[in-house]
């Protein structure tokens with residue numbers, strides 16, 4: 166049990182310091198409860214893997230590891246996936262850092278075991294509450310605030326609030342040390358040709374030229390309008406539709422358009438839209454899909470970050486909240502992005518915030534959006550990434 170964050174005891178500038186090198190291997194325990202969708206486990210897996218690739222030992226405790234079968238089938242040396250509620254075995258290394266992701270509460274039994282270990286070692290773990298990503302101003306205010314633990318076996322310990330974010334005064338974004346090298350080696354043209362070879366059929370020929378758009382979304386109200394726009398454009402569009410809600414939404418939108426008779430059902434010369442329905446793929450392949458496209462329609466949290474790193478035009482469908490708190494969150498992101506008016510209008514329509522027409526996706530518009538995203542990416546690359554900051558932070562707090 167802990168209280169709300171209090172004023173920082175140390176200057177906030179400390180939070181954005183780069184990790185000192187070298188940092189000794191520590192034992193990290195990351196806790197992840199899957200609420201819905203794939204973002205919770207997706208973020209936690211990327212965090213676990215990034216830490217392990219920098220020499221750290223990680224146990225990832227989750228109540229639902231099912232998505233890891235396709236998201237990370239290869240696993241990662243240094244990362245163990247454990248079932249939520251499980252206990253530490255006698256031979257397990259004692260924990261150095263506890264990370265509770267997105268406000269999930271670590272079970273009291275686990276904390277009690279950590280407290281016993283800490284008593285024996287004379288060393289408390291660093292306890293981090295890793296928050297959701299937002300560009301809102303409270304993130305800079307609340308990042309790195311302490312919250313004293315008042316009750317229970319860990320009374321007297323401190324929980325630290327760690328906020329990912331887009332500015333130097335926040336915890337930064339996940340960015341693996343080899344990301345830029347992998348991107349530099351990526352051959353977009355070869356990727357597209359391989360995709361075309363894989364999915365072309367006589368009935369559905371897939372041009373490698375034209376515009377490529379990826380679709381990872383919930384149920385955007387403007388999806389029928391986007392599909393109709395692509396179908397009637399004067400150049401071909403290949404739409405890569407991810408599985409699950411994006412596929413269901415696309416099929417429902419196509420049925421609606423067909424019903425309205427604004428799109429001919431079988432592809433012909435008047436239908437410039439060809440669609441690939443994709444299977445679930447591992448993180449590395451998901452990222453490559455984003456690098457291969459001219460426009461990435463993403464959602465949630467993790468895919469937004471990956472689309473920023475991709476550096477192509479992007480549109481974000483934000484996770485909707487009942488009280489419409491996501492409206493301010495989206496606005497803050499677009500402000501940070503310095504989004505041009507057409508990109509703001511597309512977001513308003515795509516997210517169902519205002520009943521505005523979808524701007525036309527002409528070449529000049531997409532180019533303007535890509536320039537905006539690339540400028541944002543450049544700003545982000547000048548900042549310390551989340552894992553560097555987290556590792557440096559934990560060393561200071563030990």
Ligand SMILES: Cc1cn([C@H]2C[C@H](O)[C@@H](COP(=O)(O)OP(=O)(O)O[C@H]3O[C@@H](C)[C@H](O)[C@@H](O)[C@H]3O)O2)c(=O)[nH]c1=O
Pocket residue numbers: 200201202203204205206207208236297381407408444445446447448449451464465466467468469484
């Ligand atoms: C479709 C697909 C996704 N992915 C991964 C990429 C991401 O790690 C993950 C998707 O996560 P997100 O982009 O965050 O979108 P999401 O909508 O799935 O997750 C959301 O879940 C809610 C509970 C949270 O409140 C949101 O903030 C957000 O995290 O799935 C693949 O690796 N391969 C695939 O084929």
